[in-house]
Amino acid sequence: MKFLAITLIVHAPHPVTGVRKSTQDRFREVLDNALLAEELGFDGFGVGERHERPFISSSPPVVLSHIAALTSRIRLFTAVTTLSLLDPVRAYEDYATLDHLSGGRLELIIGKGNGTAQRELFQVTPEDQWDRNAESYEVFRTLWRQDKVTADTRFRPALKDAEVWPRPLQQPIRVWHGSATSKESVDLAARYGDPLFSANVTNPIEPYAELIHYYRERWEHYGHDPAGIAVGAGTAGLYAARTSQEAIAAYRPVFEGNLAFQKRLGLDPVFTTLEDFVEHSSALIGSPQQITEKVHRYHEQFGHTVLHLQADAGGLTDRQHRDSLALFQSDIAPVLRREIPDPPFPWGPVLAQPAPAPVPADH
Numbered sequence: 001m002k003f004l005a006i007t008l009i010v011h012a013p014h015p016v017t018g019v020r021k022s023t024q025d026r027f028r029e030v031l032d033n034a035l036l037a038e039e040l041g042f043d044g045f046g047v048g049e050r051h052e053r054p055f056i057s058s059s060p061p062v063v064l065s066h067i068a069a070l071t072s073r074i075r076l077f078t079a080v081t082t083l084s085l086l087d088p089v090r091a092y093e094d095y096a097t098l099d100h101l102s103g104g105r106l107e108l109i110i111g112k113g114n115g116t117a118q119r120e121l122f123q124v125t126p127e128d129q130w131d132r133n134a135e136s137y138e139v140f141r142t143l144w145r146q147d148k149v150t151a152d153t154r155f156r157p158a159l160k161d162a163e164v165w166p167r168p169l170q171q172p173i174r175v176w177h178g179s180a181t182s183k184e185s186v187d188l189a190a191r192y193g194d195p196l197f198s199a200n201v202t203n204p205i206e207p208y209a210e211l212i213h214y215y216r217e218r219w220e221h222y223g224h225d226p227a228g229i230a231v232g233a234g235t236a237g238l239y240a241a242r243t244s245q246e247a248i249a250a251y252r253p254v255f256e257g258n259l260a261f262q263k264r265l266g267l268d269p270v271f272t273t274l275e276d277f278v279e280h281s282s283a284l285i286g287s288p289q290q291i292t293e294k295v296h297r298y299h300e301q302f303g304h305t306v307l308h309l310q311a312d313a314g315g316l317t318d319r320q321h322r323d324s325l326a327l328f329q330s331d332i333a334p335v336l337r338r339e340i341p342d343p344p345f346p347w348g349p350v351l352a353q354p355a356p357a358p359v360p361a362d363h
Helices: 023-040 060-070 088-101 116-121 129-145 183-192 205-221 244-264 274-280 288-302 318-339
Strands: 002-007 044-047 075-078 106-111 149-151 159-162 175-179 196-198 231-233 238-240 284-286 306-310
Touching: 002 023, 002 318, 023 044, 023 060, 023 318, 044 060, 060 075, 060 088, 088 106, 088 129, 106 129, 129 149, 129 183, 175 183, 183 196, 183 205, 196 205, 205 231, 205 288, 231 288, 238 244, 238 318, 244 274, 244 284, 274 284, 284 288, 288 318, 306 318
Parallel strands: 002 044, 002 306, 044 075, 075 106, 106 175, 175 196, 196 231, 231 306, 238 284
Antiparallel strands: 149 159
């Protein structure tokens, strides 16, 4: 199993103290956490993309380029690239450049994104967002693979023998499809034989497991070898401590602060008590043994081989956050690496290979 540390770069008041860092300090924290992830032996570091409050992750290529310059080994992920909002040509230019600057360490997790404010900012409607996502992905992946591209597009000017530079380093880049609640993204991933990354954050396990099962069905429907499936999954939080009592005591003020913040935003929390959150969400809060057992319970439903953890302290003290990640890597990750397989592809730059033909959606 491989492990990612991921941040959406939430810029909100601290859930316990109520103090909000400056924008510059928040970005500095992201860079420090990327360095910490590489130091501790994480396999990847991801940066989200959002275009609305309370996030400041509107420019992941810039952030990841800085991280690429500071690190040497860790793979760099987007989480997610919101292709439904972006011009795929411009997105290709940014990421092909970053692919070179990072030495081929880039991987994308794409998705339509969510949130009314960012849809309105880019004039994307609920009715056309899935079509935009699919079209943008098809153009993006073709640009990555072909020197000249012709495409009759609906949502941007058509392309005719278009040449877009620079040509990328990886041939081709690996693209995961982020999935939270919709079958559209799952079907798109299965159609192209791409890996799936389940959000697995907001709700209990059942809806995420249902979508992953659907992905496996569609994968075989489109004629792909089941041995080639790769699934990643998120977590709703992490605090590893030597005992469950210590973990619960340390995390309680964080949970209560986050619960109050959700209510101030007018959200209806799915988990209203810490005990319910620990038991029924994907959060990994407890002793090493408890966390290992919980990951296995989710693996029984998902069959996932990549797991993402929260890169930010999220209300914990810096010391608690670092100690928790260090304990995860020393006592939990080695067990999971032994007992759960890796994805069915090398964890490194993607070597040149023939591009598979897309399967028609109505196949």
